[in-house]
Amino acid sequence: MASIGKVKKERINWKEIKKQKVLLLLSAGYVIYGFIFCYLPLAGWLMAFENYKPKAGFFHSEFIGLGKFRQLFLDDGFIHxxxxxxxxxxxxxxxxxxxxxxxxxxxxxxxxxxxxxxxxxxxxxxxxxxxxxxxxxxxxxxxxxxxxxxxxxxxxxxxxxxxxxxxxxxxxxxxxxxxxxxxxxxxxxxxxxxxxxxxxxxxxxxxxxxxxxxxxxxxxxxxxxxxxxxxxxxxxxxxxxxxxxxxxxxxxxxxxxxxxxxxxxxxxxxxxxxxxxxxxxxxxxxxxxxxxxxxxxxxxxxxxxxxxxxx
Amino acid sequence: MTNHRMLHKRKSSLGNKIFVFLNTIFMVLFVIITLYPVWNTLVLAFNDGTDALRGGLYLWPRKWTFQNYITVLHKKNLLVGAYISVARTVIGTLTALAANALLAYIVSRKRFIFKRQLSLFWVITMYVNGGMIPVFLLYKGLGLTNSFLVYIIPGMVGAFNMMVIRTYMVGLPDSLEESAQLDGAGDLVIFTKIISPLCKPVYATIALFCAVGHWNSWFDAMLYNRMNANLTTLQYELMKLLSSVSNQSNSVESMKNAVAAVTPTSVRSAATILTMLPIVCLYPFLQRYFVTGLTIGGVKG
Missing domain, CATH: 1.10.3720.10 (MetI-like)
Structure with a gap:
């Protein structure tokens, strides 16, 4: 009984997905947009742990760990x-x-x-x-x-x-x-x-x-x-x-x-x-x-x- | 007993009168403090610039002139700024409204299987963001700097505005959608023909929020499009006018202006008035939408 119920549910899900294809397609567009403009900048946080040089780029700049944070907190100006x-x-x-x-x-x-x-x-x-x-x-x-x-x-x-x-x-x-x-x-x-x-x-x-x-x-x-x-x-x-x-x-x-x-x-x-x-x-x-x-x-x-x- | 009661009543009504009196004074002062600075700017904008330097201009212009406005309207950078500001306000508001409304429609469908995940995906963006530098580099990488599109595309979907519309849509009866579905209507038809016409009040609110935001923004013009004088906005030009006034007083330009009976301060006042004019003119007609929108989003959401 239970297994029949499950199978039935799954079949409905596939049908549902087909029925909701417009909503799904539109959602995909929003996810791509949101990923680029809201989530991708988070990857830029990597720069804080590098000595980022625009010429060397994101992946080839020297990795310096917490050096920039140390510099920040040793700067009296930043404490102010x-x-x-x-x-x-x-x-x-x-x-x-x-x-x-x-x-x-x-x-x-x-x-x-x-x-x-x-x-x-x-x-x-x-x-x-x-x-x-x-x-x-x-x-x-x-x-x-x-x-x-x-x-x-x-x-x-x-x-x-x-x-x-x-x-x-x-x-x-x-x-x-x-x-x-x-x-x-x-x-x-x-x-x-x-x-x-x-x-x-x-x-x-x-x-x-x-x-x-x-x-x-x-x-x-x-x-x-x-x-x-x-x-x-x-x-x-x-x-x-x-x-x-x-x-x-x-x-x-x-x-x-x-x-x-x-x-x-x-x-x-x-x-x-x-x-x-x-x-x-x-x-x-x-x-x-x-x-x-x-x-x-x-x-x-x-x-x-x-x-x-x-x- | 009765005496005592009457005494009490009289006392409380006296206290009441004092309170009402003080409260009225407070409200009048509040209104004056809110409106007077705007009024004073208006007075300065209509007064002869050199005459204004004598001070003492409070309630009414002493020496009327339109010269300040004429000077403003002959400044090419302000005209370009005004043109771009109008363009971004119109295009930016329409695209943002459409984008937020459609997303709100999607996440407010009870039958949609990913409604919760998609909502969460956007709500997170309200609290977490990459910060100024990564965003700057991203826009640069995408070719959005030195481009009009930087005013339109990145800010198109805003989680807060979307959630306000969503809250409103959730409140609409499900039967509308169900009967349309039985008639064979697809999602786009339901969205444009059934749901959207009912959402006019909340759409008006969000459109107004977006329009005011576009009209007032200056930082994006400074950060991304500083190098291109043809993409400047009115507020950014006004800002440059303000900082030039507080920094210089005897430059060539101000000496040239002094002859023409306008001063940097008087020109700036006129520019300020022209910049706030659209908002002040539309305000009395549109202000009720602001309030409904805020209470929908705040209390229910």
Whole structure:
């Protein structure tokens, strides 16, 4: 009986394959495309273990093991670059998430539906402007003759205009502000959606019990969106090292180089501009491995704490 | 007892009023901080460049002029950039939408035997990638550098966008497909005639994501096509304009411009306005699609 069943199943499979030949052919196309553009570059990681010379090529360059990684970690510049990338990644992650959650909760408390819609629509406009435009505007606003200096001097908080881009101590916070300005409204969309999904009878019951606004936010809204917060925290934690290119590249200058350079900028500088492909690849591998480790560790921690998780 | 209750009610309604008041102020400030920088750029773009150097321009242009825009529209590199940006946005969006939608269709077929493996194959690409240098060398090897195709082909399939469409397609009733199959329709017919017309909202969302991404990208132009001035994009030209402004102030060009009552800053403001114009104009009509798309992909997926 069982064996007959098996044979029958196999026959159906062959029939199925024939029936699905269009899907299979198309899939094959996608696999080839994906293999070339997404998986083949991984083979390039070999370069990090070689002294890659374009002339000698991939297979005939001298194999040097971990030499490039040693060079990387003996370079004080790279240690600074790691620090900058991590610091800005964490600052941005925390500030943008907190800003979005606070904004979503406060916007949800606005009773006028029309007003809510107008504010929300305006709030995610900056998300669609390019970083080129945003950093250009920021440059204008913070320049010596810009509005920020003008206001600070007018209200006598500063004696004379200050060039904010000339001091390393401001740079990380300028980057964080730029991210908050650009992404708060956009990131809030998802929190607003999950606030809307909270059972309204909870609020009604709480109101009857005399819970004030803060109590309702603290005991109903925040616990209600906690799963969303955790999932987004997990997803974003893997991107902590990725969030360090455009803004820093566009806002950085010689005076703040020591705090503005990130891993991606380092790769661009050494790998592309200086042509040391092996060193650039090694730095890139370091970034990928750390990113994946962070996301796995964060996921494991969430699992242990009995919270939502990605995998 | 009743007294106490009334007192409590009055107190909470006072607290409530204060909260509503403060919250309204917060929202107004939020809107101002969001919109004002854009408005200020607009003011600078319509103001005489040399006059703007005096400072104090906040809410309204002091000395109106169109000269900044005229200067921008006479810059050949910006025009070439605009042409390439429009071309890549249109072609890139259409090809990416078609490619993602078809892949989403394949992996959302419940009967398809490799649906799980094919999904996984693409989801992995969201987390693992080769990095800048190997990708650069690959494109170079494939002859994609110094070519328009580098804007179109490599980014065509994106796992995130594909998964958003897939989530939407999974939500459609199976009976549609089954009855079409009984009528003898093949997969391509089901995809184009049955499923796609129902997916218009999610297609709109993904098309908009892709279009904004294409319109705003500059790094690929810099990395792969820097050597070819005919393949530059608008954002990359704008970026060069920005960095030249922050680095030079007394070059020959700026002296030449100063005579013509435009300054690098005023020209840059005009270029910035023209670059964001398509997005700002289309934004009010299209913004609802952004939100639906994000909530489909985020909450359900």
């Amino acid at each position: 670059v790691i620090r900058n990338t991590l610091a800005m990644g964490v600052i941005n992650l925390v500030t943008t998430m907190v800003a979005a959650i606070v904004f979503a909760i406060l916007l949800n408390e606005v009773k006028s539906q029309g007003g809510k819609k107008v504010v929300q629509t305006i709030s995610y406009l900056p998300h669609f402007l390019s970083w080129i435009i945003v950093t250009g505007i920021l440059h204008d606003a913070l320049s010596g003759t810009g509005i920020v200096n003008d206001l600070l001097v007018r209200f006598q908080l500063l004696k004379e205009p200050l060039n904010f881009f000339a001091y390393p101590k401001y740079f990380w916070w300028i980057v964080a502000f730029a991210n908050v300005w650009k992404e708060t409204g956009w990131n809030a969309i998802i929190y607003l959606a999950s606030i809307t999904a909270i059972d309204t009878s909870l609020y009604e019951a709480a109101a009857i019990d005399g819970a004030g606004r803060w109590a309702r936010i603290k005991y109903i809204t925040l616990p209600g969106i906690k799963p969303t917060i955790i999932i987004l925290l997990l997803m974003n934690s893997g991107n902590v090292l990725n969030a360090g290119f455009e803004v820093q590249y566009l806002l950085g200058n010689g005076l703040v180089q020591s705090v503005s350079q990130t891993i991606d900028i380092y790769v661009l500088k050494w790998g592309i501009s200086q042509g040391d492909y092996s060193l650039g690849t090694a730095a890139g591998i370091f970034k990928s491995v750390v990113s994946i480790s962070i996301i796995l560790i964060a996921n494991e921690m969430a699992k242990r704490a009995g919270e939502e998780r990605l995998f």
